[in-house]
Amino acid sequence: MVINSIRIVLDQNNLLHNINYLEKAKNKKVLPVVKANAYGHGVNVIVPVLYKSGQRDFAVARYVEAENILKMNLGNDIRILVFESIRDMELIKGTPNIDIAINSMEEFKEAIDAGIEPSRMQLKIDFGFGRNGIYSSEAKELREYILEKNLKLRGIYTHLFAVNYQDGLEIIDNFTKIVDSIGRDRFEMIHLQNSAGVMNYDCEIATHIRVGMLTYGLQEVGYYDPNLRQVFSLEGQIAGVREVDKSKYVAYEVKDDLDIPNCKYLAKIKIGYGDGFLKKNEKSKCIINNKEFKIAEVTMDNTFIEVDESVKEGDKIYLYKDITKEVDFIGMNIYELLTILSPRIPRELKY
Template identity: 45%
Template structure:
């Protein structure tokens, strides 16, 4: 099995978003690049001189910095708060941008002489996750007014709210920005993929912060027809067995398989690879025809095949994200990132 990552489609998506919305792109590459491979995605960003990205955790940033040659002007925004004991990494790596998710965070960062050029401030507009609350803005203004330099950025998150409520939140954020001083921040960003889809270009922002969109997929409510799928999961039929005269297939009694097919094809992927057992009953694509998944074990998937299928034939799994979402009853963001490192990610054509 292998996951093919389309370089052409990936850079198309970023360039398309940048051109359509006239904003710089701050790509979100957390959770192993949404399952696409963190280091491979960063290598593409470097190749195309896209000099910034977003991760969730310090460990993700350190994986990038310790495994790739990252120039000092490449910036990695870490969304989660960094503990004081790990501030040494911010000082050691000018590429790291830390997030102040609370008044306590920003005070500790400044007390420890973290440069403001490595600090971004998150505002909580009511999402209830991270960020400085709106009633703390006077205190925040007092704190940052003492600094004589720009901060790296300020941002928030437009979560899933009705459109009119979203407009209210955008206006609240703009008022906060004006209170603090827009010229105090190099980056201003609000919109993930859903926010881009719902609100287009917000005049006072400098960047868009898409995750799903750069990989060419969508969740409910977020849609952009001109994006292209970056990911494809492909393997081969490694064996074909006739089960007419056997009692078991792997650990499962034959009578429990609920199949009338006598020929079963083997594919080297299983739940040990993060391919969920709940994919049983869904379909793979071989030679532009669909074949049912009968059984999934830790290391293998067994599919019903016919006389047209031969050993070595290419098998495409997750060929249609909408079909997979409907079968699994979970979002794309839930089943892509869990695909394990046992499946190599390589550049190729979808």
């Protein structure tokens, strides 16, 4: 009997290849973004691999994510940038391995007055993204405050969010002017390129590229670099095969209500919408024994697939084999598709 029929297999070699390739191609250090459970891949697997390979800097969205990484006890030299404001100064003081994002002038002054070391602060500049950050219109006040107190900070960054190429160039230019007015030597890290920005722009001023998707070999629609390698594989084994004629129901559905008129066999796998494998996957394709088969039904804990007599219990199955096709079929982007995959699905490291 198959116990855990579906798992996420993570290719360590592909992960490390992507980091090394990006650093060499862009001549910058990589700041890997591991928020949202490392984009669904499994932060408890991804971060230890990267740390062991020499990576010390990571970025997450929330404090709880940084807290979970610190509980791994990887080493005292790890540094984690938290994008969202924390504001609890006592909490910040008690977690020296966390770099805090400064998202307003008020927050900046509050942290300095509370005795937080500037070497743990990364200033976020907002050029109209509307999420958070010190307004670019406050650049003069920011410069005067830093120079007056003679501060040297951990970093300064922005988000290269623009879809329009010329708008992106303008953000890079304005960001560069702000950093140069303060002094590049006052910042250990300077970064503004997300994954799309890495594909689209070269930023001379940046010391780091801040990448999530590209770390895992996943690429935005409209961009493609053949040198990047996909890290995850959603795969496993067939948990059982049943003859359709011997059942009136398939799970909770009346068999005749399903679009399986010529199907003689249904294979079951142990993944469902309770694992983040949504009902939107119905009628999409999976690969069994190098052949495509159609998914008939997705329940909370199981998925049923239309198969032929060649498929047996224990046979290998691949889901999301071509992630770009799945994105188009389901109508969700890669971010949504992967980050909803539940921790209930085992993550395994492939060496």
